[in-house]
Amino acid sequence: MPNLSVSLGKLKLANPLLVASGTFGYAGEYQDLVSLKKIGAIVTKTITLKAQKGNPPPRLCETYSGMLNAIGLENPGLQAFIDKKLSSLRKIGVPIIVSIAADTPAQFARIARRLSSIKSVAALELNISCPNLGKRGLIAQDPQATYRVVQAVKKATSLPVITKLSPNVTDISAIASAAQRAGSDILSLVNTFFGMAVDLPTRKPILGNTTGGLSGPAIKPQALWMLRQVFRATKLPIIGMGGIMNTRDALEFIVCGATAVAVGTANFVNPRVSVEIIAGIKDYLNKNKIKNIKQLVGSLKA
């Protein structure tokens, strides 16, 4: 039996397969369809301090080998999440990673502090793809803003902190390095790429929000390339994602330097994809007589 367990710093997982934030709800939605306890870790939909109602419809549309979404972080808010969602998540018995977002470092820290007092939370993922208040662009596009958020959260919690990077940047290693300097324990990448779609008959944008985030197989080559750059620029363990549809895709991310991987859009197409990939990785290791998944991490011959 090959060893599939991985350590991302202090965060230990039975296997390297996660489900990505926003693509698996709060897991209960999939309980009829997937053996949830087999998944390496579940990342929740991003939670904000106050409830958010989300963007006007249409919120998604299909594109060539991908999809655009502009959900607008619809979520019930921190307190309702703790009261209504966390107890059923806890019962699954796998590490629960709570994705959080806020406008300011102080607000990030406040959410982090509150979640640190709850035993069933295994780690926090910082969704920094949110507006950089007072400036143009996203926090994730600004090394200083990224540094400030990560630093504030690190001061507020002893939980492992995952910083989730946006691909909508000129130099992703600069942002990754800023997160590392500020004390981030783990990095995850990539979030979605900006994009839009047009309804030609009406000449209107298809999405109610005009712009959205591109995900799915269409972004895989770009995600792999960004992962490679971050792997070379930092020493932190990485959770790789972006267009992973099957075992082979997942292994390619691991070879390029991801210690763990997450599936997002693929869950919509095949709800069982995460457990199928876990079984597929096991098969691959067996066939190639690799005893430990760790031997594959970053093994790209380049």
Place this chain on the structure above:
Amino acid sequence: MSKIVQGNFQILANKKVGVDYFKMEVGAPSVVKQARPGQFVHVRCRNSIEPLLRRPFSFHRLKRSSFEILYKVIGQGTNLLAKKRKGDKIDILGPLGNGFQLSSINYQLSTILVAGGMGVAPLLALAEAGVGKRSCPVLIGARTKREVLCAKDFKKLGAKVRIATDDGSLGYRGLVTDLLKKLLLSTKNCQLSTIYACGPKPMLQEITRLAKNFRIPAYGSLEENMACGVGACLGCAIKTKQGYKQVCKDGPVFNLQEIQC
């Protein structure tokens, strides 16, 4: 709530029933076991990267161990479906959504079904579940005669079918909602009726208006782009008086007075 199933099931039939219309029957005992009219299945049209997402289709007919969908060929996904043959397997996720609340249908009162275009698809399942046992009015609207579907099926159930076409090639010339208005005006105690509808947005908006004026309840099956189909991605939101709701989980059947357009 019904348990959701995913699996590869066998296609029992896939026949052309009109210009661009097909009817597919799928043998799927575990899917139909707990399914009810108004619910839908999320179909993977092909096991490959393109097209990426599943496609939602309402139950058109619920049988003991199989179901039918009635679909119009529109784009890549439905074109692929139309090419499937009897005996092929197809990846189905379902039953999904809330469906029509059959318990709230009072058979003593009159029920009116209103379909526009493809809207007949879920309404036949509803009629077969019992509503049509009484001779309820079924109003069908379409662009032309060639696009009028299922009139025979409803008649077989004993329903009083009335048809409206935009060009007058069959039945009344004009909108199906004009037929509805006439029906309501000529019905004694029409406030005891309930309307069940499925069709394009403008039709549903007009029905909402009429139902409000005549003070009768109206339920409609709605559509929105979908990814997961199970309430996880929050991508199929529509605006209601109580804020955004998900068509795939809170719907697709809504009380039309709750919808804000």
